[in-house]
Amino acid sequence: MKITKLEAIPLRVKQVDATANDGAQETIIVKVHTDAGITGLGEVDASPHMIKAALEAPSSHNWSLGFQDLLIGENPLDVERLWDKMYQGTIYTGRRGLIIHAIGAVDLALWDIAGQALGRPVFELLGGPRRDTVVPYASVHPPLSSLSETERRTQELIEAVLKMGYRAVKLQLVYGDVYTDADLVRLVKMARRILGEEITFMIDVGYRWLDSKAAIWTLERLEECNLYLVETPLRMDDLDGHARLAEAVTTRIAGAELLASRFEAIDLMDRGKVDVIQPDIGRAGGLTESLRIARLADHRGLLCTPHGWKSGLTVAAEIHFSAAASNVPFIEFMVPELWPSVIRRELVSPEFTPKNGVIELPKTPGLGVQLNEEVVRRLQ
Numbered sequence: 064m065k066i067t068k069l070e071a072i073p074l075r076v077k078q079v080d081a082t083a084n085d086g087a088q089e090t091i092i093v094k095v096h097t098d099a100g101i102t103g104l105g106e107v108d109a110s111p112h113m114i115k116a117a118l119e120a121p122s123s124h125n126w127s128l129g130f131q132d133l134l135i136g137e138n139p140l141d142v143e144r145l146w147d148k149m150y151q152g153t154i155y156t157g158r159r160g161l162i163i164h165a166i167g168a169v170d171l172a173l174w175d176i177a178g179q180a181l182g183r184p185v186f187e188l189l190g191g192p193r194r195d196t197v198v199p200y201a202s203v204h205p206p207l208s209s210l211s212e213t214e215r216r217t218q219e220l221i222e223a224v225l226k227m228g229y230r231a232v233k234l235q236l237v238y239g240d241v242y243t244d245a246d247l248v249r250l251v252k253m254a255r256r257i258l259g260e261e262i263t264f265m266i267d268v269g270y271r272w273l274d275s276k277a278a279i280w281t282l283e284r285l286e287e288c289n290l291y292l293v294e295t296p297l298r299m300d301d302l303d304g305h306a307r308l309a310e311a312v313t314t315r316i317a318g319a320e321l322l323a324s325r326f327e328a329i330d331l332m333d334r335g336k337v338d339v340i341q342p343d344i345g346r347a348g349g350l351t352e353s354l355r356i357a358r359l360a361d362h363r364g365l366l367c368t369p370h371g372w373k374s375g376l377t378v379a380a381e382i383h384f385s386a387a388a389s390n391v392p393f394i395e396f397m398v399p400e401l402w403p404s405v406i407r408r409e410l411v412s413p414e415f416t417p418k419n420g421v422i423e424l425p426k427t428p429g430l431g432v433q434l435n436e437e438v439v440r441r442l443q
């Protein structure tokens with residue numbers, strides 16, 4: 064089997080609100096075609112038109128090769144070798160950032176091809192299942208217009224996901240300059256009271272604090288809430304601040320959604336001392352690179368929970384990832400019923416719907432999802 068063609072398809076809802084904190088208003092689907100008639104699907108959470116440009120650029124020289132030249136004619140089953148070939152072949156313009164994200168989208172499509180070609184779900188090719196079901200945590204995102212509105216919506220959203228049966232919830236209080244740290248403490252305590260003691264509770268504060276002292280002040284006051292983790296407390300590049308914070312509090316410190324490649328993840332784990340590493344599967348460099356990150360975390364006795372904020376294709380990647388990695392107890396899950404974007408709700412079928420708070424492992428070959436072509440046509 065040989066790769067014959069690479070296709071990058073940006074999709075965008077009609078009315079994009081660029082001020083909204085909603086990454087599911089657009090996406091990019093990458094199709095890798097083969098001479099066996101099998102097509103693999105990939106997706107990545109990065110600027111769709113920039114990814115398209117990266118994937119379509121011609122070769123410049125031997126350290127800056129185009130993806131078409133790197134991939135066409137290759138055997139798509141050589142997934143890990145092709146990852147290394149793409150990384151080395153783009154190293155002059157790549158190494159981190161956008162090119163790693165582009166590699167990530169291609170990597171997902173290659174795993175999808177491999178699964179389809181062998182008639183097996185991707186997690187079986189990644190080493191086999193480590194669990195019977197995958198546990199999604201419901202990412203709950205109240206608006207930040209005013210403190211009272213944030214409180215009201217937090218309560219409504221938590222009650223909604225409890226009713227749906229979720230066992231783990233993450234409250235996203237991101238970019239919140241509408242409330243003080245003392246307000247945040249009250250808000251999180253209120254959320255814990257509504258959730259009860261049994262539900263796993265996480266918070267994401269979206270790089271809120273400028274220094275570790277402010278984060279320590281707040282998290283010490285939240286000890287009684289038994290938070291499973293606090294995500295992105297400090298600016299991403301403040302690695303030493305992360306280390307000071309992680310050493311000062313008992314709550315797990317988490318982050319990594321912005322990172323590209325295991326090399327950045329190693330810095331966040333070893334210098335930043337985080338307890339939970341949270342690669343976005345596409346952005347980090349695909350399933351190949353995210354599994355490398357999960358294993359590096361496992362060797363350090365750390366947990367890994369993927370970030371995921373796109374279509375059901377990214378959800379599928381998260382499911383196969385959690386199924387195959389021993390230290391991935393949860394996946395991020397944007398609850399479709401609470402999300403306005405058609406990309407999150409309808410781009411692929413089947414959409415994975417949790418039952419009793421868990422998702423069964425898929426049995427279909429590959430990543431196990433098809434594009435809803437009618438939605439693709441509408442959003443191009």
Ligand SMILES: [Mg+2]
Nearest residue numbers: 267294295320
């Ligand atoms: Mg986040």
